[in-house]
Amino acid sequence: MSLWFEDYLIKNFGAALMGADFTRMTFTPFVIPNVFVSTNMFPDRPGVAPDAIDYIVTYSRPEKRRLFIVTDEYSARFCNKITRAFEQRYQFKTQVWKGAMPEAPLDSIQECVGLVNRFEPDLIMAVGGGSVIDTSKIVWLLYERPDMQDFTSTINPIFPVGIRKKAHLIAVPTTSGTGSECTPTSVVTDTETNRKIPINHQELIPDYALLDPTLPVAMPPKLTAGTGMDVLAHAVDAVLCPAANDLTDAIGLRAIQMVFKYLPRAYCDGKDREARYRMHLASSMAGMVLSQAGSGISHAMGHAFGGVFHVHHGVTVGLFLPYEIQAYTYVSDKYLEICDALDVRVKDDRKSLANLTDKIRALMKDVNIPLSIKEAGVSRQEFEEKLDKMADYAAADPTGVIPPPYLLTVDQFKKLYRLAYTGIDLDLGSEF
Ligand SMILES: [Fe+2]
Structure with a gap:
């Protein structure tokens, strides 16, 4: 099966149009998440002024109050204080999956999708480096759009995919590198062909990027x-x-x-x-x-x-x-x-x-x-x-x-x- 970027129309017309001077002069998007920077991002009690957690709950209105965290063995150490903050302050139910793998292999993504489907979160949070955040974007996509199992060939950056109906995505980077918390890109790896497949879609830009510079210190x-x-x-x-x-x-x-x-x-x-x-x-x-x-x-x-x-x-x-x-x-x-x-x-x-x-x-x-x-x-x-x-x-x-x-x-x-x-x-x- 061919990949989405091998499509003739995307390659020759859509892509050229998106970067063309003419299009950029008339329509120049600058889409980024809601960005928060703090050295104390997840306090377990409210502060004087609303913080990132208050903001997320107020504006995303997660009625089910179910938070699913995608992380890996390394970054799982940061998750306790995050789950505690959401549980104590807003009575969330939380689940942490620490099975994300380097380079976001497609089979590990599928494993996570199964858990997310059963848990039915209304907030998904990625806590980790680029591979974790990239994994969470595709997990989110497949949770919202179970019909898009063949997304590597069918996703089209020009047309809407209609996600954010079930959950919002929060990205908490623990490394300072990929910038994936602010991008529409997820680079996944097809382990059968050893090929990295970048997926690009504007809707995959996380809703929130929480930048805590104490996390990459380790x-x-x-x-x-x-x-x-x-x-x-x-x-x-x-x-x-x-x-x-x-x-x-x-x-x-x-x-x-x-x-x-x-x-x-x-x-x-x-x-x-x-x-x-x-x-x-x-x-x-x-x-x-x-x-x-x-x-x-x-x-x-x-x-x-x-x-x-x-x-x-x-x-x-x-x-x-x-x-x-x-x-x-x-x-x-x-x-x-x-x-x-x-x-x-x-x-x-x-x-x-x-x-x-x-x-x-x-x-x-x-x-x-x-x-x-x-x-x-x-x-x-x-x-x-x-x-x-x-x-x-x-x-x-x-x-x-x-x-x-x-x-x-x-x-x-x-x-x-x-x-x-x-x-x-x-x-x-x-x-x-
Ligand atoms: Fe890069």
């Missing part, structure tokens, strides 16, 4: 680095997309600055509260602009590479970020605005570009992210065996649904993968 350095590179890739992708506008640029460029300033601090000292706080905000900011302006080839290449070799998403998109910026210079000089924001712009544009990619690689080095596919531990033989498959997947990746500056061919992706294997830059003086 992230180990390796995860801090990987998730932090994902934040950077989201913000850079969005700024470089033609559908970006002044609103998304203001947020995206600020998020980029925050990553360069605070990621090394959060990596070196996980208990640096200010660094954690800023990275948590930067993550959501980057998610917001990614979902409005679009993604790019760092993600197309990262999804394909990560799906085939099972490397952390943040590491993979970080790896391909310099190549994205270089490849896009053939059609756009928007990267110069990132150079301005990072204070690395000089008179010569080519030198500015080199300064920017050097600065990204220096950051990757500071937080121990591999600078090449080889450094990521992939043997040359394995790489060559899987290269065709990766390039095919990258070229078909739906990151092109809100179009990037231009769509690369399979051969162009192959060329970039080959360069990335040893970390060699794209030769901008030559034909690409």
Whole structure:
């Protein structure tokens, strides 16, 4: 069965229309959840002023008062105080499922859907990193629309799916990276084909994003680095997309600055509260602009590479970020605005570009992210065996649904993968 983004009309008309200048001039959506930021998000008694829990109960009106929490083994530790707060203050019945798996495999999603159908919640909450939040979005979709079991082929981002009739979705990120709490995207994994399938639908944007910067304090350095590179890739992708506008640029460029300033601090000292706080905000900011302006080839290449070799998403998109910026210079000089924001712009544009990619690689080095596919531990033989498959997947990746500056061919992706294997830059003086 084909996937939703392989549909001819979506690929050739719907997608192009969504990112077209004409459409964006007449209809420029900026849809985000209700966002709350607090270092004491789940108090077990009411405070002086209404807090996030009061707001959710008042505006979502969950009459059945049933809260289902989707989480994983790691983030389950945060759930006690959440269930206690809802139970004590608003007499909710709660159920916690801690079976969410990394990369949101489709079979684990189905297991959760069965439990949700039996529990019949009117609030679903995701407590965890990107995979947990992505899992919860599809669980929510299938709870609301049991007829959409074949959603990977039938969901269409242009037409309504009509969810929010049974429940609202609350996202509580415990890592600072995917920004999934603010996006319409859920990346699930088909374990049979080892393929990552991004699902995009505006209705999948959670109703509430609760940002508690004390939660990611427990992230180990390796995860801090990987998730932090994902934040950077989201913000850079969005700024470089033609559908970006002044609103998304203001947020995206600020998020980029925050990553360069605070990621090394959060990596070196996980208990640096200010660094954690800023990275948590930067993550959501980057998610917001990614979902409005679009993604790019760092993600197309990262999804394909990560799906085939099972490397952390943040590491993979970080790896391909310099190549994205270089490849896009053939059609756009928007990267110069990132150079301005990072204070690395000089008179010569080519030198500015080199300064920017050097600065990204220096950051990757500071937080121990591999600078090449080889450094990521992939043997040359394995790489060559899987290269065709990766390039095919990258070229078909739906990151092109809100179009990037231009769509690369399979051969162009192959060329970039080959360069990335040893970390060699794209030769901008030559034909690409
Ligand atoms: Fe990402």
